[in-house]
Amino acid sequence: MKIYNTLTKKKEEFEPIEPGKVKMYVCGPTVYDYIHIGNARPYVIFDCIRKYMEYRGFEVNYVQNFTDVDDKIIKKANDEHVDMQVISDRYIKEALQDAEGLNVKKPSSTPRVTEEMDEIIEMIDTLIQKGHAYVVGGTVYFDTKSFKGYGKLSGKNIDDLEAGARIEVDTDKKHPCDFVLWKPNKEGEPKWVAPWGDGRPGWHIECSVMAKKYLGDSIDIHAGGEDLVFPHHENEIAQSEAANGVPFSKYWLHNGFINIDNEKMSKSKGNFFTLREIAAEIPYDVIRFFILSGHYRSPINFSRELMTAAQHGLDRIKECIKSIDFIAQNATATEMSADETALVAESNKFRRDFEESMDNDFNTADALASIFDFVKFANIHVTATASKPFATEIKDNILQLCDVLGIQTTAENVQFSMTDEEIEACIAERQQAKAAKDFKRADEIRDQLNSRGIVLQDTPSGVRYSHKSL
């Protein structure tokens, strides 16, 4: 399994620190609002990577945090005249709902900053003790010059950064790159008691602390959006390695951005969308499928037109599954023919292709091509069979690959506008009409059902019905 490591800028063979186990940390959202469509990408892709590793037999300890103390949350809380926790609780709940919609497996742990304050203070204290941090007034800064590896992840040179510094230099800092570990609270802001003064933690320290607490000093994979490379992840490395004295994360993974109509999403451009808004019009599974249709490190563009194309592609897969599932349930033969046994063996090539793609830095676009190849194979061979075991075998194999990508294929709880009995009665009547060559009546029944969102399909194994929208 090869994995692109931002730290070394190369694809490397994946070897976990502890054989068979993967310790993975993914930076989670700041919960001041619904998560936006851009957040959906790391949710989906790192979930998919996790699932593939589990498919490969690794035991994955997957941690994703929630940042629940932040200026934006405080502002919103003040605007609504409620406690900060009311805001963060609300949007954590919503984020979890979105994650579920995207078919993201629940992380092993989802820590929140406000519940890790003791450990945060402890790590800052360690950094001060070790001479990697200093206090000015009530503010604690990390001393970037004291950590010789600073810049190794982002490829930035600390002195170039100084020269190009765009923001006003905080004169309290020893170096412009020094960043805040702890800052005093302002009037009306939440605060925690700390040895160097009441206040709250800076943004970067939380991830170092939570990774350490839930996974250990050295972890296998640290992931997040590409914009986090600098300064956030660079700073995390500095904090963790300075405090713990061992390498922080072995592999660093970063996902590319989602653009909207070829532009970066931003509030000022007016093209900012929450996932919830999008999901109101585009099913979650289409959004997930769309995200997986490109390589995770490349930027992808989001538009109505592309969603429609993704919808159709996904429908093709789902249609196939439904079709072979119908055969698996209705086929009468209980034995596989010799030809079919050979076909099952032949179909293993799709799994091999799939694995090869995923082994190559989680190339989901390529893996999807294997699934489409498999779908075509199934459409040709399974629809021609009357063998239950054959149909079942192929179905199970496709489903297993789809599960790795998180493509939801299980018969969802479809709510028809009629009961199954009613539908089946209509079908029976139509079959009679057909037998009597009364095609006018047969078509009438089909049209009636169609207008109620139910599509009939005549197959050799019987009449199948499904939802119009699939």
Add this chain to the structure above:
RNA sequence: GGCGCCAUAGCCAAGUGGUAAGGCAGAGGUCUGCAACACCUCCAUCCCCAGUUCAAAUCUGGGUGGUGCCUCCA
């Protein structure tokens, strides 16, 4: 100013040395009582120029056009 990334058919998108996966859309055909689903066939020589090589979309240099980070940000 510093550090990156990208450029493949109408659209999306794999492929990083041996003569272009897959999906969407489109055209024609088969199946069907008619449909639907499905299947078959057709649909690119990989931004430009130069170079390396028996061989390049794939490597090197130059150019053009995009774009990201350096500031909260997935």
